[in-house]
Amino acid sequence: MICKNYRKDIFCSAYSEDGELFQLAIKLKNAPGSVAEIANILCSKHVNILHGFHTVCPGREEAVWGLFIDLKESNTKIENLVKEIEGLESTIEVKFSRPIIDGLIVDNLHFPMMVMGERSIVMRxxxxxxxxxxxxxxxxxxxxxxxxxxxxxxxxxxxxxxxxxxxxxxxxxxxxxxxxxxxxxxxxxxxxxxxxxxxxxxxxxxxxxxxxxxxxxxxxxxxxxxxxxxxxxxxxxxxxxxxxxxxxxxxxxxxxxxxxxxxxxxxx
Ligand SMILES: [Zn+2]
Structure with a gap:
């Protein structure tokens, strides 16, 4: 289905019944090209990005890229992927997590949630x-x-x-x-x-x-x-x-x- 609007989904969870889902929390240098280097690795390993956000940390030297990824079509293991991203000059730290139940991954690596620099919550x-x-x-x-x-x-x-x-x-x-x-x-x-x-x-x-x-x-x-x-x-x-x-x-x-x-x- 094609989305008519440019809707905004808050980074919270992803579900795929037959997917091989993981979450990445990547801390990287806030410099041009840092995201591209990581994206190139994901591309070369056929990693499908399901959802993500990118934010610059206060102080502006570091940034965080949070991602839900699916390795179903990939030829790599999550541990090897993380190791490869960690090896990049622009990477500071990488964390990953697994689904909470089969097919469902929920963000357990990023907290608190901030909106316009202020602690916020989301309510339906x-x-x-x-x-x-x-x-x-x-x-x-x-x-x-x-x-x-x-x-x-x-x-x-x-x-x-x-x-x-x-x-x-x-x-x-x-x-x-x-x-x-x-x-x-x-x-x-x-x-x-x-x-x-x-x-x-x-x-x-x-x-x-x-x-x-x-x-x-x-x-x-x-x-x-x-x-x-x-x-x-x-x-x-x-x-x-x-x-x-x-x-x-x-x-x-x-x-x-x-x-x-x-x-x-x-x-x-
Ligand atoms: Zn009204």
């Missing part, structure tokens, strides 16, 4: 949906308020960090934050309007993680956490308490989720 959006649903069942409209406030605190914290790290005008700071949300899998945003004078903004987001699990199955808009997140960001940017409503939502059958932020004082 269905897990969020189930948790949020439980809150709605238990607390009704009180749950909307809790999630909104959680989001608002998170949004406020993020915009403060962005402002401390970079010197940006307001709309550029908003663009950076929304681009980060897309990179982290929250959804793909577009700023429809941003009026500093009126302290108003309208933002559309596609594929929002909070609403997609309820697509077309609700009479009400479903975003409260992200709605609060935007309220936190916009309140900081406008220097004024901003209330955000979700005017359109995929959960109600709309094509996208659409958020309108206005000064709290203007909304009765």
């Amino acid at each position: 959006i269905d897990t969020f949906a189930e948790s949020f649903n439980r809150l709605y069942e238990k607390f009704g409209s009180g749950a909307y308020f809790i999630l909104y406030e959680m989001g608002r605190a998170a949004g406020k914290r993020r915009i403060k960090k962005i402002n401390e790290k970079y010197c940006l005008d307001k709309i550029t700071a908003l663009k950076v934050i929304l681009a980060e949300r897309a990179a982290k899998g929250w959804g793909i945003s577009e700023i429809e309007s941003f009026n500093e004078e009126k302290k108003e903004s309208t933002i559309t987001i596609r594929e929002l993680f909070e609403c997609m699990p309820f697509q077309g199955r609700s009479k009400r808009s479903k975003s409260h956490f992200f709605r609060g997140y935007l309220a936190g960001v916009l309140s900081q940017l406008f220097g004024n308490p901003t209330l955000v409503i979700e005017a359109e939502c995929v959960a109600k059958g709309d094509p996208n989720c659409r958020f309108i932020g206005r000064p709290q004082s203007e909304i009765k």
Whole structure:
């Protein structure tokens, strides 16, 4: 099957019923050509790469290349392959691991998981949906308020960090934050309007993680956490308490989720 999107799979596990799977964790010099040398060895041994990531370590002298590989079509043993990679001038250290059960290999060599230099975790959006649903069942409209406030605190914290790290005008700071949300899998945003004078903004987001699990199955808009997140960001940017409503939502059958932020004082 051909993938239509350039989707991003987090390095976690690989499965192949009849594969001969291994994981490699290679520490190498951060220099042009280092990866190519290793790749040449993998190519010459007919090693199939199933999944991988490459990252430069803090300090920038070393890098890590993590790989799930399949040796089914290869003419080499894992120990010999590791020895050959270790012999390269650019290699600092190589570790390998085997499947946890037949056909399934799970990353047990790389920890912690970092996103944009910060310790992070990954959670399925269905897990969020189930948790949020439980809150709605238990607390009704009180749950909307809790999630909104959680989001608002998170949004406020993020915009403060962005402002401390970079010197940006307001709309550029908003663009950076929304681009980060897309990179982290929250959804793909577009700023429809941003009026500093009126302290108003309208933002559309596609594929929002909070609403997609309820697509077309609700009479009400479903975003409260992200709605609060935007309220936190916009309140900081406008220097004024901003209330955000979700005017359109995929959960109600709309094509996208659409958020309108206005000064709290203007909304009765
Ligand atoms: Zn929505």
